[in-house]
Amino acid sequence: MAYAGIDYYKIDDLLTDEERLVRDSVREWVNDRVIPGIEGWYRDAVFPMDRVPEMAELGLFGPTFPEEYGGAGIGDVAYGLAMQELERGDSGFRSFCSVQSALVMYPIFTWGTDEQKRNLLPKLATGELLGAFGLTEPDYGSDPGSMITTAKKVDGGYLLNGAKMWITNSTIADILVVWAKLDGVVNGFLVEKGAKGLDCPETSGKWSLRASVTGEIILQDVFVPEEMRMPDAVGLKCPLMCLNQARYGIVWGVLGAAQHCYESTLRYTTEREQWGGPINRHQMVQERLVIMLSEITKGQLMAYRLGRMKEQGKASFRHVSLAKRNNCEQALNIARTARDLHGANGIADEYPIMRHMMNLESVYTYEGTHNMHTLIVGADITGIEAYK
Amino acid sequence: MNIAVLVKMVPDTAATIRLNADKSWIETRDLNWVLSPYDEYAMEEALKLTEAEGGEVTAITYGGDQSKEALRKALAMGAHKAVHAKKEGFTDLLGTANALAKAIQAGSYDMVFAGFKATDDDCAAIGPMVATLLDWPCVTEVHKLEVGGGKLTAEREIEGGHEVFEASLPAVVTAQKGLNEPRYPSLKGIMMAKKKPIEETEVEDVEPRTETVGFEYPPERPEGRIVGEGAEAVPELVRLLREEARVIE
Numbered sequence: 001m002a003y004a005g006i007d008y009y010k011i012d013d014l015l016t017d018e019e020r021l022v023r024d025s026v027r028e029w030v031n032d033r034v035i036p037g038i039e040g041w042y043r044d045a046v047f048p049m050d051r052v053p054e055m056a057e058l059g060l061f062g063p064t065f066p067e068e069y070g071g072a073g074i075g076d077v078a079y080g081l082a083m084q085e086l087e088r089g090d091s092g093f094r095s096f097c098s099v100q101s102a103l104v105m106y107p108i109f110t111w112g113t114d115e116q117k118r119n120l121l122p123k124l125a126t127g128e129l130l131g132a133f134g135l136t137e138p139d140y141g142s143d144p145g146s147m148i149t150t151a152k153k154v155d156g157g158y159l160l161n162g163a164k165m166w167i168t169n170s171t172i173a174d175i176l177v178v179w180a181k182l183d184g185v186v187n188g189f190l191v192e193k194g195a196k197g198l199d200c201p202e203t204s205g206k207w208s209l210r211a212s213v214t215g216e217i218i219l220q221d222v223f224v225p226e227e228m229r230m231p232d233a234v235g236l237k238c239p240l241m242c243l244n245q246a247r248y249g250i251v252w253g254v255l256g257a258a259q260h261c262y263e264s265t266l267r268y269t270t271e272r273e274q275w276g277g278p279i280n281r282h283q284m285v286q287e288r289l290v291i292m293l294s295e296i297t298k299g300q301l302m303a304y305r306l307g308r309m310k311e312q313g314k315a316s317f318r319h320v321s322l323a324k325r326n327n328c329e330q331a332l333n334i335a336r337t338a339r340d341l342h343g344a345n346g347i348a349d350e351y352p353i354m355r356h357m358m359n360l361e362s363v364y365t366y367e368g369t370h371n372m373h374t375l376i377v378g379a380d381i382t383g384i385e386a387y388k
Numbered sequence: 389m390n391i392a393v394l395v396k397m398v399p400d401t402a403a404t405i406r407l408n409a410d411k412s413w414i415e416t417r418d419l420n421w422v423l424s425p426y427d428e429y430a431m432e433e434a435l436k437l438t439e440a441e442g443g444e445v446t447a448i449t450y451g452g453d454q455s456k457e458a459l460r461k462a463l464a465m466g467a468h469k470a471v472h473a474k475k476e477g478f479t480d481l482l483g484t485a486n487a488l489a490k491a492i493q494a495g496s497y498d499m500v501f502a503g504f505k506a507t508d509d510d511c512a513a514i515g516p517m518v519a520t521l522l523d524w525p526c527v528t529e530v531h532k533l534e535v536g537g538g539k540l541t542a543e544r545e546i547e548g549g550h551e552v553f554e555a556s557l558p559a560v561v562t563a564q565k566g567l568n569e570p571r572y573p574s575l576k577g578i579m580m581a582k583k584k585p586i587e588e589t590e591v592e593d594v595e596p597r598t599e600t601v602g603f604e605y606p607p608e609r610p611e612g613r614i615v616g617e618g619a620e621a622v623p624e625l626v627r628l629l630r631e632e633a634r635v636i637e
């Protein structure tokens with residue numbers, strides 16, 4: 001293993017043996033199976049589907065759930081470390097696992113019927129079934145409560161109408177978790193691939209998350225049988241709780257991308273010579289390297305503490321918002337600084353920098369924009385909801 | 389079929405090795421330790437055999453507390469149990485081989501696997517030494533293996549070809565790259581490993597027969613030399629490669 005990770009404050013000492021083993025195993029897989037191919041997939045705008053069974057074999061789909069549902073029962077810190085390593089490879093891989101675990105398996109596990117759990121969770125864990133999560137609409141992003149997708153009660157089930165946008169994996173998903181208003185209240189439905197009236201066109205032309213599939217979900221009188229509604233998934237708080245799970249993974253994930261950028265920059269500025277010496281001998285370069293390291297270290301401590309709080313049931317969505325806001329912003333800053341310090345080479349895909357930078361532009365605004373997370377914490381400390 | 393696999397932690401193969409102040413040992417502070425890469429091939433082969441034929445894989449290591457990490461990694465890969473022949477401090481190769489052979493004799497195994505060498509000291513000695521102490525046949529640096537009917541057929545690479553051995557079981561096999569593709573420990577495997585037993589055994593003191601006197605860095609590489617330019621430089625270059633560097637004949 002050539003890469004030992006950035007650990008300036010010996011956070012390794014705070015981890016259990018199992019947590020370190022999880023991190024190292026995912027790291028090794030990413031080194032062998034993601035990093036050698038990622039620039040090509042990114043260029044071609046494809047997600048390599050042959051990696052899906054490998055990720056399932058590793059146990060990356062729903063690892064926090066109990067074994068009876070195909071999980072490994074790992075804790076939140078171990079899960080976070082796995083997400084960090086995946087995103088060191090590419091945000092697209094972390095997104096893939098976030099969607100499957102936090103946005104599809106989590107709602108079924110939390111609000112699904114016993115039958116839905118028994119039938120779907122083990123297959124989602126093995127990757128036999130792939131999932132997607134449909135909340136965002138073309139006109140409703142930060143304000144999902146105003147969604148216009150509706151469900152109407154009919155004999156034996158429901159008819160869904162509406163459209164969802166910016167949906168990771170919608171075109172390849174077997175099961176779509178779709179949020180729609182039933183009598184004015186948001187409800188969660190499980191829509192199966194191939195349902196009549198369902199269309200999931202791919203969204204092309206992305207300059208970010210290119211090694212990840214994004215699409216729409218268009219629903220025209222799509223019939224969902226009664227047994228495919230999640231009976232307890234009622235109210236806007238449910239999809240928001242899902243997003244909270246996914247955001248937690250992002251808190252760690254972006255640290256992986258940031259570490260990859262820092263590592264590349266440290267090496268590049270050591271090897272790159274101008275005026276007869278390496279450019280890292282200049283104070284302006286050193287200061288910026290130190291700022292990168294400092295922000296990575298602070299982000300790690302924040303993620304670690306948040307993870308322990310989550311394991312103890314003490315982490316609220318506000319805590320997750322503060323960390324998601326901070327770590328995404330800092331990771332993006334680090335990627336941009338790395339881009340600068342690599343000079344012209346920073347734009348070439350011989351280096352991972354520009355790819356991470358473009359990915360982080362998405363991560364900065366998806367799963368709740370940076371501004372929204374600012375205002376969530378702002379509302380918490382002042383008591384005033386400024387976003388409304 | 390019950391199989392023992394000898395495993396060991398080594399400094400990360402990409403790490404820069406420095407010596408301590410009195411050059412009596414390597415500086416271990418800030419070193420990242422990993423399971424010796426050839427041990428991963430040994431583990432994978434043992435797991436594949438027991439998955440096909442039944443039986444258990446026992447990982448065995450020798451050394452101080454830190455060496456236990458190797459057992460955890462082996463258990464996470466899928467070993468059923470582990471034995472830690474525990475002893476702090478330095479022992480020579482024979483002492484290590486003795487301790488491992490004792491641990492093997494305390495169990496009941498049809499085969500023993502080991503990496504053909506550990507990537508730290510590169511001795512490639514422990515496998516054959518253990519086999520000698522057990523009085524079992526041994527095939528080293530194996531890159532292809534078949535086991536069945538109480539015997540094994542093992543292939544190893546030699547200069548310009550392959551060597552094929554047959555041996556009756558029990559036997560010791562040391563693994564070379566190419567034997568298989570080692571699996572990544574799965575998250576489930578890692579969590580299950582927590583519940584698997586690690587048995588600690590006492591190790592008797594064996595008088596070392598060799599003593600490590602000290603360590604030295606390899607001599608610095610001399611700077612390159614330009615022998616000339618263009619086609620007229622070729623004969624001189626060939627002469628130097630043949631007579632001085634001795635890399636061509």
